[in-house]
Amino acid sequence: HAPPNAPRYRTLDMPGILAFLSGLPDLAARLGGTRAQWTIREVSDGNLNNVFVVDGPRGGVCVKQSLPHVRVDPSWKMPLDRTFFEASYLRDIHPLVPGLTTRCLHFDPDLFVLVVESLAGHAVYRTALMSGVDWPRVVPDIATFVARATFGTSVLSEPFERVFDRHAVYARNQTLQRITLDLVLDDPYHDHPRNHWDDVRLDDVVGRIRTSPAVRRAVDALRLRFLTCPQALLHGDLHTGSIMATATDTRVIDGEFAIYGPIGFDCGMFVGNLVLRRFADFSPDAGRRCVAEIARFWDTFVAEFTRLWAAAHPTPSATSGPCAFFVPDADGASPGRTAFVRAVFDDMVGYCAMEIIRRIIGYAHTADFDVIPTHDARTERRRAALSFACGLLDAHGTQGDVEAAFGALVRE
Ligand code: SR1
Ligand code: MG
Incomplete structure (x- = not known):
């Protein structure tokens, strides 16, 4: 009909x-x-x-x-x-x-x-990861994708008039923005019929997530930033099922959740799915490899984003470029740029944690844990992932770098 x-x-x-x-x-x-x-x-x-x-x-x-x-x-x-x-x-x-x-x-x-x-020969990256592949191109490719797609749709590279016109188009994508707001950023933090998990042994860690004042503060701030910080055009659903890959080629698909929002949302959703995979992987060096992948993602993102920024604003002139107040200082760095990138890092860490949590206790779970053979082991790994995410939110804003935020993954 x-x-x-x-x-x-x-x-x-x-x-x-x-x-x-x-x-x-x-x-x-x-x-x-x-x-x-x-x-x-x-x-x-x-x-x-x-x-x-x-x-x-x-x-x-x-x-x-x-x-x-x-x-x-x-x-x-x-x-x-x-x-x-x-x-x-x-x-x-x-x-x-x-x-x-x-x-x-x-x-x-x-x-x-x-x-x-069509992408003949490509696999869904989540499925490929679950089968144990190691495709080292994917992580830096996604970092490059996020850096270029977000920088190029922001006021850092275009006149604000063009950016605002585009923003007005995606501001109509309200059905899917509502889904993200509810399913990712809200439902998991209180009782809601859409939430589900299949073992009461997760109840205590869920309770901890919902009652910690620091977690609640972080979640409130991240939810607000999602709605009030339209830095760039986001993919909006950049999990490992939105990526098709081979060993040598990486493609981002499924951009239906596109909206203007904080750049760290795309970064955090991707990194959160790497962390989910880590908790389902029992190989002895899984934690070390995951931290190295997150570091590679972040380093590649920062290098590409700052390269684009420097190229768009090459001289400390008050009148050049689409957004002249983002010009670098004489030494090539920029206090504004440093603060901007630091805020993207904090957002990445926070949205990573919220993605992990919603994929374990919210409406839309992922298949990552299905490869674990026993129910007890699946529960234990989900519990560990929830505890880790709770820790990320508890300390949100104080972790200055990848090692400080994610280093504990080596021991989990
Ligand atoms: C009802 S839609 C549930 C989830 O599927 C999509 O891929 C998004 O991740 C959304 O949150
Ligand atoms: Mg999708």
């Missing part, structure tokens, strides 16, 4: 997807051959949408369609506009990170269908 504000909408089945593509000459040419030669398979993996991969003799495409409800819960009704925001996000950031995401090939505003390049 078509929602009242989208009269031409219908959910496409597989023959419907093939018919849709055959009516688009550019996409049909990309696939090659005739419609009878195309193959289609459903690859829906996330919580929200239908996703299909279509292959033809010449190439393949990935087709994503919004549903009028959450895919994994049809009783949870939802507007269709999320693929519009994902298409907009890809069009805005692809020029900034061309090799690190996919190109938007087509968006249909009646059917809310988005078509992107």
Whole structure:
């Protein structure tokens, strides 16, 4: 049934997807051959949408369609506009990170269908990590992605008028912003029917998270920053399931949660998922490797972000650049830049902790712990991850570097 504000909408089945593509000459040419030669398979993996991969003799495409409800819960009704925001996000950031995401090939505003390049041979990074791969390119690639996509959509690189116009577009992405506000930043910190965990042995650590005054202060501040600190265009859901990779190629997908917000939110969600993986990994050097990965992420992010900043504001002139008050001092550093990057670090640490917590006690859990063979061991590792996240929030704002914030992972 078509929602009242989208009269031409219908959910496409597989023959419907093939018919849709055959009516688009550019996409049909990309696939090659005739419609009878195309193959289609459903690859829906996330919580929200239908996703299909279509292959033809010449190439393949990935087709994503919004549903009028959450895919994994049809009783949870939802507007269709999320693929519009994902298409907009890809069009805005692809020029900034061309090799690190996919190109938007087509968006249909009646059917809310988005078509992107297909990533043949790539694996969902979370699944790859669970199978034990070690792909050293992914972490620095994601750091580079975040640095370039956020810097390039901020007032640090563009006139504020253009940034504010774009911000106004994504400010309409309220359905998914509400999901993040509720599911990531709010529900886990009080009783809510969407929360769930399957072992009462987690109750005490959940109680600790909810009653610690320092944790409550940090959570309140981070929730407020999410809504009041529109530093740059964020991916908004940058967990390891939003990354497709091979050993040598990394692509960020699924930008439907795109919004303006604090840059450390994207950093923290990614790092939080690395930490979740660490707690599910029993290999003896898992902690050391995780701390090294987080350090590599942060160092690469800072190097790229400050390189872009210095290149955009090369001289200490009061009138140059889109945002002249961010010029460096004569020695090339900048007190403003140092403070900005430090705030991104604090946000990264805080949102990392909130991502860990919501993935264990909130609505949307991740598969990371499923590889652990026994229920007792799964509970013990979840408990350890929650305690670690609680510690991050307890000390929030006092950890000056990766070692101070995450060093305990070596011992966990
Ligand atoms: C109802 S949506 C639940 C979660 O799935 C998405 O991938 C986001 O992470 C969201 O929080
Ligand atoms: Mg997703």
